[in-house]
Amino acid sequence: MLNTPITRRSLLGLGAAGAAGLMFSGCATERADGKIEVEIVSYKQEAVSIFEQLMDEFNAAHDDIYLNITSPADAVTIMKTRFVREDYPDVIGIGGDADYASFVDSSILANVSDCDTISKVSPAYQDILKSVTYVPMDGIYGVPYVANAAGMLYNKDMFAEKGWTIPETWDDMIALFDEIKAEGEVLPIYLGYLDTWTILSPWNSITINMVPSDLARQVNAGEAKFSDYYREPAERMLQLLEYAEDGPFAYSYNDACTAFARGQSAMFPCGSFAVPQILSVNPEMNIGMFAMPSAENPDDRIVVSGVDLQWCVAETCEHKDAVYEVIAFLNEEANVQTYIDDQRAIPCTEGNYTLDPLYDDIQPFLDEGKVLDYLDHSYQSSMACDAQIQTMLLSGDVDAFLEKWDTDWQRYNRSVIRKVQDYESQQ
Numbered sequence: 001m002l003n004t005p006i007t008r009r010s011l012l013g014l015g016a017a018g019a020a021g022l023m024f025s026g027c028a029t030e031r032a033d034g035k036i037e038v039e040i041v042s043y044k045q046e047a048v049s050i051f052e053q054l055m056d057e058f059n060a061a062h063d064d065i066y067l068n069i070t071s072p073a074d075a076v077t078i079m080k081t082r083f084v085r086e087d088y089p090d091v092i093g094i095g096g097d098a099d100y101a102s103f104v105d106s107s108i109l110a111n112v113s114d115c116d117t118i119s120k121v122s123p124a125y126q127d128i129l130k131s132v133t134y135v136p137m138d139g140i141y142g143v144p145y146v147a148n149a150a151g152m153l154y155n156k157d158m159f160a161e162k163g164w165t166i167p168e169t170w171d172d173m174i175a176l177f178d179e180i181k182a183e184g185e186v187l188p189i190y191l192g193y194l195d196t197w198t199i200l201s202p203w204n205s206i207t208i209n210m211v212p213s214d215l216a217r218q219v220n221a222g223e224a225k226f227s228d229y230y231r232e233p234a235e236r237m238l239q240l241l242e243y244a245e246d247g248p249f250a251y252s253y254n255d256a257c258t259a260f261a262r263g264q265s266a267m268f269p270c271g272s273f274a275v276p277q278i279l280s281v282n283p284e285m286n287i288g289m290f291a292m293p294s295a296e297n298p299d300d301r302i303v304v305s306g307v308d309l310q311w312c313v314a315e316t317c318e319h320k321d322a323v324y325e326v327i328a329f330l331n332e333e334a335n336v337q338t339y340i341d342d343q344r345a346i347p348c349t350e351g352n353y354t355l356d357p358l359y360d361d362i363q364p365f366l367d368e369g370k371v372l373d374y375l376d377h378s379y380q381s382s383m384a385c386d387a388q389i390q391t392m393l394l395s396g397d398v399d400a401f402l403e404k405w406d407t408d409w410q411r412y413n414r415s416v417i418r419k420v421q422d423y424e425s426q427q
Contacts, residue, residue: 035066036322041082042093043075044309046276050342058329065322069093083108088314090323096129096144096307097377103312104133104141110313111139115324117331117349118143124369125348129307131214131373134416135423142310143327144348146340149289149362150205150271150304150374153278156286158186158266166290166361168298170236177243180266189240190265191248192256193393196386200376202240202269203389204304205292207233208372216378219409220420226409227402234389234398236294240269241393249394253277261285271304275344275358290361303362305371308345383412 031037042051051069058067072078076099079092088108094100103109112118118126118140125144130136152173154166164180167173177188193199211229218224245251245259254277260268261281268274275287291301311327313320329335333351340347344356346366355363365371379385388408392401410417 031066033066035062035064036319037066037068038091038319038322038326039089040067040069040091040093040311040326041075041079041089042069042071042309043079043095044093044343045071045073045075047071047339047343050339054330054335054338057335058326062325065325067326088316090314090317090319091326092312092314093145093309094142094312096125096132096142096310096373098132098379098381100129100142100310100312101132101134101377104137108315109141110315110317110320111141112143112313112324113140114320115140115143115313115327117324117327120331120349120351122348122350122369124305124371125307128305128371128373129310132377134220134419142307142312143331144307145309145311145331146307146336146343146345147305147348147371148272148308149346149359149366149371150201151269151289151292151362152205153260153268153270153274154288154290155260155263155266156288158263159288164266167293168301169293173293174239181243186263187245187259187265188243189267189269190251190256190259191240191244191269192251192253192259193248193390194250194252194255196384196390198253198256198270199237199386199389199393200374201271202292203233203237204374204376205269206236206294207375208302208304209292209295209300211375213372216375217420220413220417221424222417222421226405230402230405231398233294234392234401237389237393238396238398249390257281272344272346272358273308287358288361289358291365301365301370303365303371304374305346305366306374306377307348310348380412380416383408 029037048071051071055067055069076094082088121144125147129142129144164176167176180186180188207230210233212218215224215226215229219226241248256268257274257277258281259265261278272289278287279285291303293301295301311330313323317323331349333353336347336349336351337353339345340353340355344358346355346359347353359366376385388401388405392398
């Protein structure tokens, strides 16, 4: 989830290209001036200015390596096109999401277990990255850089003024909603469900606390059904509608960000990726985030957090030493701090970092590694899961939703299911 908050799994159709692994061209190249050029293509277009700053600092300090970072629009599509043409960047900067899983599955990425920077990565984010692939992989195929988080954004000044406390259980949160609704001054929450992907933010945050962490794997292995677990999360999603704007399906993500920024609601169930948009409307707003209180036991609450940016090396790169030197530079504490200050991100590496006050209320969860990846990173884009949830919210028909979800999962995940079941049979 992700300043492009939700990125979907789209298989590349690169079977032939993957099989051609060692024949791929595209690796760090020697320039006319004798320097090794390391090319990074990143999907974080909103971080262009920071990358330019870091690139200039690196190049000024190195006379043997030239760093070239680009962040084009629609970067993932550009990456896939280049992969098909066997024209690989040395490093791709992508999220720990479904596209990453597809790249690993297609044998595009190098095992970076020998990269010293891996030892600095928090175990929680190493585990999250491993959980994204279809089946457990031997090796490590990305160096996590920064993460984001989702939960309930809230107006800290409004909470302080009204004396409201952060709820730790679902019943506590509904009681707070009822109190705010009864006062009638502001809405408890704003949703903005016209853009279907926005529905996945509360869905992820609610559901992650209520289902097994490996539910998608269990379903793919034939050990469970989603309908065994998704009923109560679906009912809670319906319950949220009672405390939001009238007709939330007519209001966009931008509308929701604007309404929350203007104080029309006390809370907004979304992720850290929304904060820049909110602050563009109200730069002085004091925004906090708390963990969605949907776990039965408050001590079991989990924060949804995913690898928002990682460094993945092309399998064919012939100058991994130069690439690893670049990755080590980018992951120096001062440089990570520069990035997280600008982007309000969460570092994936361990160190003495100062996070944005946005994260004050979830800092204990981050420190203790009580984080799990976005559930929708396991959802096939072709299944249109966000639209299915929207249809359920519009109709109120949970039974039809559960039946369709299970049926469509089997239809759209055939190749993944086969891969998982083949793997399980060999264990």
